[in-house]
Amino acid sequence: xxxxxxxxxxxxxxxLGIMLFMLNAIFYIVDIELFINPTVSLYSLLFVIxxxxxxxxxxxxxxxxxxxxxxxxxxxxxxxxxGMAIAALTQIFIxxxxxxxxxxxxxxxxxxxxxxxxxxxxVNEELLQQVLIEAEKNPSFSFKNITLGLAVVLxxxxxxxxxxxxxxxxxxxxxxxxx
Numbered sequence: 288x289x290x291x292x293x294x295x296x297x298x299x300x301x302x303l304g305i306m307l308f309m310l311n312a313i314f315y316i317v318d319i320e321l322f323i324n325p326t327v328s329l330y331s332l333l334f335v336i337x338x339x340x341x342x343x344x345x346x347x348x349x350x351x352x353x354x355x356x357x358x359x360x361x362x363x364x365x366x367x368x369x370g371m372a373i374a375a376l377t378q379i380f381i382x383x384x385x386x387x388x389x390x391x392x393x394x395x396x397x398x399x400x401x402x403x404x405x406x407x408x409x410v411n412e413e414l415l416q417q418v419l420i421e422a423e424k425n426p427s428f429s430f431k432n433i434t435l436g437l438a439v440v441l442x443x444x445x446x447x448x449x450x451x452x453x454x455x456x457x458x459x460x461x462x463x464x465x466x
Contacts, residue, residue, distance in 0.1 A: 394426040
């Protein structure tokens with residue numbers, strides 16, 4: 288029986304999605320500001336990358352110790368795409384259906400963060416005002432920006448997934464079909 292890497296990765300992607308769903312729920316319950324905290328975002332990114340790497344390793348193990356680059360890449364991307372899609376749907380539910388007021392609160396906090404960051408960098412007042420006007424017109428947690436953010440993150444993970452798949456080849460056993 289042929290082993291389907293996509294199925295293995297999809298199952299892990301659902302698990303990743305459930306974990307990210309719970310993480311979003313915890314952020315919402317504990318402190319809404321965690322959604323815009325850069326440190327929390329970095330740790331979340333590292334967690335997602337680690338889970339994608341685990342998907343590659345798990346697929347390789349199920350394939351008998353050898354995985355080619357394309358299967359490793361597919362394993363990473365399917366897992367990440369499903370998990371991140373579930374996380375994006377969670378954010379859409381939280382910020383557009385459950386609590387639209389939270390969106391306004393986060394947008395206000397984002398504007399404050401932008402102002403503080405640009406002021407600390409010594410940016411002139413005109414440019415700062417232009418950036419704030421644009422940020423106010425384009426809220427971070429709108430449907431458009433959540434889906435755009437998902438697309439950007441997936442494109443970033445294409446590069447990361449390609450690198451992880453390449454690294455996996457270094458630690459691969461010999462191909463049983465060639466040996």
